[in-house]
Amino acid sequence: MNTRAMHGAGTLAVVLGMGMTGAQAASSTAGPSATVPLSTGVNLDFTIAIDKFIFFRIGDGAWPTPGGTTSTVSFVLTPSIPAVPTTPVAGNNTPVNWSGAAPGFGVTPSGNALPVEVRSNAGQITLRATATTPLANGANTIPLSEITIASSDANLPAPQIPNTGTGTAVNVVGTAFANLVTQRTATWTFSYANLASRTAGTYTGQVTFTASSP
Secondary structure: OOOOOOOOOEOOOOOOOOOOEEEEEOOOOOOOOOOOOOOOOOOEEEEEOOOOOEEEEEOOOOOOOOOOOOOOOEEEEEEEEOOOOEOOOOOOOOOOOOOOOOOEEEEEEEOOEEEEEEEEOOOOEEEEEEEEEEEEEOOEEEOHHHEEEEEOOOOOOOOOOOOOOEOOOEEEOOOEOOOOEEEEEEEEEEEEOOOOOOOOOOOEEEEEEEEEOO
16 A cells, blocks of 8 residues: 655655565375375565655654645844944835945745654665745746755755755765664754845745655
8 A cells, every 4th residue: 555645845745555476375285195294394475564654744744644734934024224223114205224235135924834754664764955936026037046055954954945946965974784774863954045125026936845765
């Protein structure tokens, strides 16, 4: 029996396998004979198949129950007018002291620290990030690579987010049986680098994270 579930901006893959067991028996006959006791032997062969599985989640859906909600990380950029600095009040014709220099923008994150979990018996697990939908506001875009991730556990590192396509893989460190079994949890903290001036507006995009084994 195989089950699969998809979860959130991260690819949440659950593959549960129930191994099938099989048995094959030969036959043997002894006698008739006037000499007792008699004996005979039969060989019985067994096979046990243990399937591989991967459980991967970002956000809700802690083991063993996968979630169904896509987590959202938000950043709000608020201008600060020099020279004090002064945070402007929303509205029209609002007076404020301004030196004339370009304002700076502070970044306020929301929901940017997410629990991450990887469980598997499939050997070495690798993680990759894929730019599913670019950060866009109409024709204006922001490179997805300006979203960075820091992991609370070096054994469960976060892959770098690429601008397009799929980025470089990182390895999750196994926990037992010569790296065959993995049970790792961490918190990934997302940040916005804010490297350049952007056109005002709300930019939305999506990244898919994938866990895989050989």
